[in-house]
Amino acid sequence: MKFPMNGWFVALLCGTATAQTPYPPAPPTNLVAVDHGWDAATKIDLSWDLSADDAEQVRSYQVLKAVGRIGDVTIEPDFKPVESVDPGTAEFRVKDLKAQLKRWEVEQEYGDNEAIAALLADGSKSFKIGYVFQVVAMGKDGSRSATQTASPITPTMQIFDGSRFWFSVMTFIFCGAVIAFIYLARSGMPLKIRKIAGLDAVDEAVGRATEMGRSVMFIVGIQDMNDIQTIAGINILARVARTAAEYDAKIEVPTSRALVMATARETVQSAFLKAGRPEAYNEDLIYYVTDEQFGFVAYLQGMMVREKPAACFYMGSFFAESLILAETGNSIGAIQIAGTAQPAQLPFFVAACDYTLIGEEFFAASAYLTGSPEELGSLKGQDVGKLVVAAILIAGVLMSTMAAILGPDQGIGKSLVDAVKYLKDVILT
Amino acid sequence: MTTIDPDTVKVILATDCGSTTTKAILIQFVDGQYRQTHRGEAPTSVEEPFADVTIGVINAVTEVAELADRKLVDADGRIIQPAKGNAGCDLYISTSSAGGGLQMLVAGVVRQMTAESAKRAALGAGAIVMDVIASNDERRPHDQIQRIRELRPDMILISGGTDGGTTTHVVQIAELIAPAKPQPRFGSDYRMPIIYAGNAKAASLIEDVFDDTVDLAIVENLRPVLERENLGPARDKIHDVFLEHVMAHAPGYDKLMSWVDAPIMPTPGAVGNILQTIAERQSINAVGVDIGGATTDVFSVFxxxxxxxxxxxxxxxxxxxxxxxxxTMPNILRWVHFDMDERELRNRVKNKMIRPTTIPQTIEALVFEQAVAREALRLAYQQHKEFATTLKGVQQQRTVGDTFSQQTGGQTIVDSMKLDLIVGSGGVLSHAPRMHQTALMLIDAFQPEGITRLAKDSIFMMPHLGVLAQVHPKAAMEVFDRDCLIYLGTCVASVGPAKAGRTSFEYAITGDTLNESGEMCWGDLKLLALGQQETARITLTPARGVDVGGGPGKRVEQTVHGGTVGLVLDARGRPLVLGDAPEVERWVNALDLYPQMAAMV
Incomplete structure (x- = not known):
């Protein structure tokens, strides 16, 4: 009768003793470090055999990294954790490594080491680094397994970065399309571009001003020349000014930036020269008003109501003033053509103006108006690029949807999830 | 001219003095209605050695008189008026295009705006526009002056500027014309008529620019605002000037003008007039075409x-x-359904150039000529579509809904789907050996969509009726309905995404003589017999996305009229894309265009 009771007691004591003393899991084995191919010497691929206790005891594997060699000199590694990975994981890619250290970096970090000091004496400017890696299995109870250390390895740089493979494919497609279309355009093949009503209406607007004996007003936005929209606006100004010169109409360009004024003057003068009417150019009609947003708008509004221009162009970057200008122009019966890439201002322009160039149309205006093979070709080439991206996006959306329907954890659904991940992380990164 | 009481008019004589032939027709009140009873023609005598247009008129009228067994010309060579018993006529009217018709030079400020309106006014009045001078026509002033000097127009129409608009540009145009001193075509002692129909504010400045060497007339602005055209006053003035100056100085026209009971109109102006009257009375959209030897006129009312x-x-x-x-030759050859190489085609063209007035003597020559006619009509219609547009320079009112559907002004108003009637005239159409050929030429060239009636003006009576409509509309309408047009039939054509072999539309026809149903596949052409004066009820059920007049995929039920050809069901698609010669031959056989050729094969 006593024995069982004593046995229970001993067993309980042993159990308690086991719970209190950490029992480390078996270490991972066969740790191998190899250089990652097709990179800029920034990655090392590690692989190991799982711990024998992986399923029961391992909470994670900790990867540690240390510099083990500089040049030909082996140094004492000072391991620092890089990452912890989940149990069941038998490989890891260490990123953001360096293949070499600069002389001053070596001096700063390892100058005290005699062997290194000797190494530095040869006058080299940089030194190869050899990395040493360790993997430790971390137990669920906080214990650590014995470490497994890989041989020192130095990452090497290849000519091409493999992670950028798809990027290079995209580059070839996009650039190739641009070059191909430029070539086709030069060889005389007609490239069809969708009609852009706002640009076709330039003649109509300037014609209206001519017939009515009034002026054409052109506003190049309220931003400076460093804004791409201002540059696009100046491109369109060149065309409008040329048409005005041909029709012998008066064109007025108030600006809110001094640099824009100077650019506009050059542009309009050049347009009048090309139209064969340099004598008709009047630089006083292209002038600076004020940098102040609403001061500028107040001036424009007053001028529009007083002089009633028959055609108003708003081409550039606009903000709160868009509706004020467009409504004033509408109320005086002017034909108004606007173009901006500011999404918030587009509805106002569309509602109050006769024609509106929307985002891309605005930037495509130059190619559309000049019709030069180079510009048309690049426009068509860019379209091909957009088409490819759109196709990839649609494919991704469809695959994600299908994966969600079929179940993302197994079978085709899982394959689709992997494919989407590849699309997202590799192709589109 | 005397005042006409329409009720007393029982005999009407009408002449049309063409460049080569003067045609006369006699309209009589028979059995309670006006009918065209006789016609005659004679060579026009406006050129030397006669140099008197009335000689040709009298010769043509004499032929009519002989055929009608009615005395129409008295011993002095004058037309007898009014009608008494078996002699004379109650009403005599005439049109004229002799000596090249009315030739005008027009000018405006902006080519696409006031200059285009001026051109529209001149063309609507029946003129031939020799050139259009505009501020933006890309010619330097000395080139423009040189051009004005070279031309010898019958009159000049100047427009430009809205009322209160530009004066500078208008005066600049006048200053180009004044020093150029354009010379009129007829009469060295005659002052060049210039009509000013521009900015009212600039009228006094225009008067200052011109001296006494021109006859300046100022009328209302034909574009008082850019949103509206006011072509009436300018057109009326053109007619007045045509009579007062141009006709008065043309050989024999002073005499002819004293005979007529209504102002002599330029022939195309009269054709336009009758087409407008018909379209207005029947509330339809109509297109008329007159294909001649040198020019092709297209008229439309939409x-x-x-x-x-x-x-x-x-x-x-x-x-x-x-x-x-x-x-281009390939485009002409595509209508030829048998083997004809380009070299043979070129030879035929050269022969026609050497002997322009010859008519086809063989079936091959006929096929070739009709192929050329199809292309000439197609190109003329294309030019017409580009000209018949909404006004340019008009302010648009938008909503946010228009973001992706913005359209510029100047869109064509010619809509083939809304077209109700096509009237063809001119030798190649009127004198085709078979009416079926005329019908298919009109269908191939104009490519009507939906349900469209086809007709031809067999003896080119429309000019006469155009003038008659101004003085006796009832008579003009009655003759037009009964004698002028020969209805060829109706064309039913589908528009949509054509896929060879797939169904385009299904049809079910019920009528007194025609009861049939079936389906038309893309590429098919079918002729169903439906005679003159006959009608039938047709129900069309188009395939998805196909339009037969009611909108894509929408069923249409309508009454169709027959004609000398019948009811043509056309599922060849629009725009018409021609396949190879066997396909064209299939279409030719479907309408039995050249039965002699089929018999030979």
Whole structure:
């Protein structure tokens, strides 16, 4: 009768003793470090055999990294954790490594080491680094397994970065399309571009001003020349000014930036020269008003109501003033053509103006108006690029949807999830 | 001219003095209605050695008189008026295009705006527009002056500027014309008529620019605001000037003008007039075409707006080489359903150029000529569509809904789907050996969509009726309905995404003589017999996305009229894309265009 009771007691004591003393899991084995191919010497691929206790005891594997060699000199590694990975994981890619250290970096970090000091004496400017890696299995109870250390390895740089493979494919497609279309355009093949009503209406607007004996007003936005929209606006100004010169109409360009004024003057003068009417150019009609947003708008509004221009162009970057200008122009019966890439201002322009160039149309205006093979070709080439991206996006959306329907954890659904991940992380990164 | 009481008019004599032939028709009140009873023709005598247009008129009228067994010309060589018993007529009217018709130079500020309105006014009045001078026509002033000097127009129309608009540009145009001193075509002692129909504010400045060497007339602005055209006053003035100056100085016209009971009209103006009257009375959209040897006139009335274009270099004899150049040989050859190489085609064109007035003697020559006609008509219609547009320079009112559907002004108003009637005239159409050939030429060239009635003006009576409509509309309408047009039938054509072999539309026809149903596949052409004066009820059920007049995929039920050809069901698609020769031959056989050729095979 006593024995069982004593046995229970001993067993309980042993159990308690086991719970209190950490029992480390078996270490991972066969740790191998190899250089990652097709990179800029920034990655090392590690692989190991799982711990024998992986399923029961391992909470994670900790990867540690240390510099083990500089040049030909082996140094004492000072391991620092890089990452912890989940149990069941038998490989890891260490990123953001360096293949070499600069002389001053070596001096700063390892100058005290005699062997290194000797190494530095040869006058080299940089030194190869050899990395040493360790993997430790971390137990669920906080214990650590014995470490497994890989041989020192130095990452090497290849000519091409493999992670950028798809990027290079995209580059070839996009650039190739641009070059191909430029070539086709030069060889005389007609490239069809969708009609852009706002640009076709330039003649109509300037014609209206001519017939009515009034002026054409052109506003190049309220931003400076460093804004791409201002540059696009100046491109369109060149065309409008040329048409005005041909029709012998008066064109007025108030600006809110001094640099824009100077650019506009050059542009309009050049347009009048090309139209064969340099004598008709009047630089006083292209002038600076004020940098102040609403001061500028107040001036424009007053001028529009007083002089009633028959055609108003708003081409550039606009903000709160868009509706004020467009409504004033509408109320005086002017034909108004606007173009901006500011999404918030587009509805106002569309509602109050006769024609509106929307985002891309605005930037495509130059190619559309000049019709030069180079510009048309690049426009068509860019379209091909957009088409490819759109196709990839649609494919991704469809695959994600299908994966969600079929179940993302197994079978085709899982394959689709992997494919989407590849699309997202590799192709589109 | 005397006042006409329409009720007393029982005999009407009408002449049309063409460049080569003067045609006369006699309209009589028979059995309670006006009918065209007789016609005659004679060579026009406006040129030397006669140099008197009335000689040709009297000869043509004499022929009519002989045929009608009615005395129409007295011993002094004058037309007898009014009618008494078996002699004379109650009403005599005439049109004229002799000596090249009315030739005008027009000018405006902006080519696409006031200059285009001026051109529209001139063309609508029946003129041939020799050139358009505009501030933006890309010619330097000295080139423009040189051009004005070279031309010898009958009159000049100047427009430009809205009322209160530009004066500078208008005066600049006047200053180009004044020093150029353009010389009129007829009469050295006659002052060049200039009509000013521009900015009212600039009228006094225009008067200052011109001296006494021109006869300046100022009328209302034809574009008082850019949103509206006011072509009436300018057109009326053109007619007045045509009579007062141009006709008065043309050989024999002073005498002819004293005979007529209504102002002599330019022939195309009269054709436009009758087409407008018909379209207005029947509330339809109509297109008329007159294909001649040198030019092709296209008239249209869409939504009450009349337009006329003259394609000066598209014709079947003098201009045939130009048709071939503009259309290109492959485009002409595509209509030829048998083996004909380009070299043979070129030879035929050259022969026609050497002998422009010859008519086809063989079936091959006929097929070739009708192929050229199809292209000439197609090109003329294309030019007409580009000209017949909404006004340019008009302010648009938008909503946010228009973001992706913005359209510029100047869109064509010619809508083939809304077209109700096509009237063809001119030798190649009127004198085709079979009416079926005329019908298919009109269908191939104009490519009507939906349900469209086809007709031809067999003896080119429309000019006479155009003038008659101004003084006796009832008589003009009755003759037009009964004698002028020969209805060929109706064309039913589908528009949509054509896929060879797939069904385009299904049809079910019920009528007194025609009861049939079936389906038309893309590429098919079918002729169903439906005679003159016959009608039938047709129900069309189009395939998805296909339009037969009611909108894509929408069923249409309508009454169709027959004609000498019948009811043509056309599922060849629009725009018409021609396949190979066997396919064209299938279409030719479907309408039995050349039965002699089929018999030979």
């Amino acid at each position: 939504g009450g707006t009349f337009n006329r274009t003259v394609s000066a270099n598209l014709g079947m004899s003098y201009s045939i080489s130009n048709v071939c150049a503009e259309a």
